Amino acid sequence: MRALVDGGVPLVAVSFDDNDCERAAREALASGVDVAELRIDRFSRTDVGHVLEKVHAFRGLPVLATVRSAVEGGGWGGTEEERLDLFRAVAPLVDAVDVELSSGGILTDVISAARAHDALSIVSYHNFDHTPGLDSLEAIVRDAETAGADIVKISTMATSGTDVKTLASLLLNAGENTQMIVIAMGATGTASRIFFPALGSRLTYTFIGHQPTSGQLDFAETFALMRKFYPEFDRRKAPGGS
Numbered sequence: 001m002r003a004l005v006d007g008g009v010p011l012v013a014v015s016f017d018d019n020d021c022e023r024a025a026r027e028a029l030a031s032g033v034d035v036a037e038l039r040i041d042r043f044s045r046t047d048v049g050h051v052l053e054k055v056h057a058f059r060g061l062p063v064l065a066t067v068r069s070a071v072e073g074g075g076w077g078g079t080e081e082e083r084l085d086l087f088r089a090v091a092p093l094v095d096a097v098d099v100e101l102s103s104g105g106i107l108t109d110v111i112s113a114a115r116a117h118d119a120l121s122i123v124s125y126h127n128f129d130h131t132p133g134l135d136s137l138e139a140i141v142r143d144a145e146t147a148g149a150d151i152v153k154i155s156t157m158a159t160s161g162t163d164v165k166t167l168a169s170l171l172l173n174a175g176e177n178t179q180m181i182v183i184a185m186g187a188t189g190t191a192s193r194i195f196f197p198a199l200g201s202r203l204t205y206t207f208i209g210h211q212p213t214s215g216q217l218d219f220a221e222t223f224a225l226m227r228k229f230y231p232e233f234d235r236r237k238a239p240g241g242s
């Protein structure tokens, strides 16, 4: 996944829970999904054995492990120690982890666990209420980089064109060596899911089945639009492309 991220061609992720993983993984592989985001916080069980079995089902696809904290809109109901244990257990098997900058107590340990297994650390910030000002967002990006992020992810609710422009500015102002994923959530932000990759956002999140987050487009529609707007993506996804 590191090579894919460094390659500069936008990537399309699909988020999965633990429902019928074998079938879901087969479908994802066949349809050209770049990254499987496993939302472990939405799994029906989160004991290590169950989680590892589901991670295994996705082998052959780059896997991003997310155990989203409740504070940032996720479904995680356990302790921080248990969350860290899960990250440590999956780190040898996955290509990337997503951990919130606000996970103060475990942030450094999650990043170290990922690094020990050459998995990327996405350090994330979510705000389901509003889009903070550019200065605040830039401070968050700096803090995430200082914490050791390989990729900084900013996902905030956009309720106006100004919010979308703020997030676009965040991408435009980013330093050359900063890898970012930026998402404007909500219906007003839907365009960001297709066009922010043109400004340098590395990954766009989609779904197959029911829409988990407002403003997200489903995989098939996203895939078709990405092929239309990004010639490099189209080349990679054409029969025989790599």
Ligand SMILES: O=C1C[C@@](O)(C(=O)O)C[C@@H](O)[C@@H]1O
Pocket: 015, 037, 039, 066, 098, 126, 155, 183, 185, 205, 206, 213, 216
């Ligand atoms: O944080 C993000 C972004 C997201 O919330 C979105 O709006 O696309 C979807 C989540 O699965 C992912 O972890």
